[in-house]
Amino acid sequence: QPELTQPPSLSGAPGQRVTISCTGSSSNLGAGYGVNWYQQLPGTAPKLLIYDNNNRPSGVPDRFSVSKSGSSASLAITGLQAEDEADYYCQSYDISLSAWVFGGGTKVTVL
């Protein structure tokens, strides 16, 4: 089981807002480690979407934002677009495992 828990799937209509949760523990997010999010479009490699809680690489629209509190984080997508249909993964570092850990991934479907 992944160390970070995400819902397997979410869906929304174009223009809507969806939120993906990422729940960790006191050995990763709760220990103060930052959270990164990756977007994986169908058939492609993952791509960095947001890093260190809420920083966006150039080219990533501000429709994507992250909030973090304690052992949990969430990725919000506002103004959902067809091109946002993808798998999304959260990531952090786990001090107990001495390993980088990922969430199980959330498949976002645009209705």
Added chain:
Amino acid sequence: EVQLVESGGGLVQPGGSLKLSCAASGFRFSDSAIHWVRQAPGKGLEWVGRIRSKPNSYATGYAASVKGRFTISREESTAFLQMNSLKVADTAVYYCVRHVSDTSTGHRFDPWGQGILVTVSS
């Protein structure tokens, strides 16, 4: 342009070995840690291991699932993943990824290679 390109994948029998390569370009390779991440068919991402930068003595670290079987190394502008005693459960697309870090914005994996498929089957 920063780029990572994996090669060396293929079909191998259970118990066999395979060595993947990750060719890097567009950045100062010796100053960056490199990670390997895998994705089994239809599944999520799993961190495999990493090799640190030259200033950090090229130290390695591995996930419990591969420790003692997989070895990460590097030379010039290429990183390697030597996989021994392969199991059917090791079947996955393997990605190499650059570790980016700075004191103000933390750590992240960027960019990712295109991935290479390793199939372990008899």
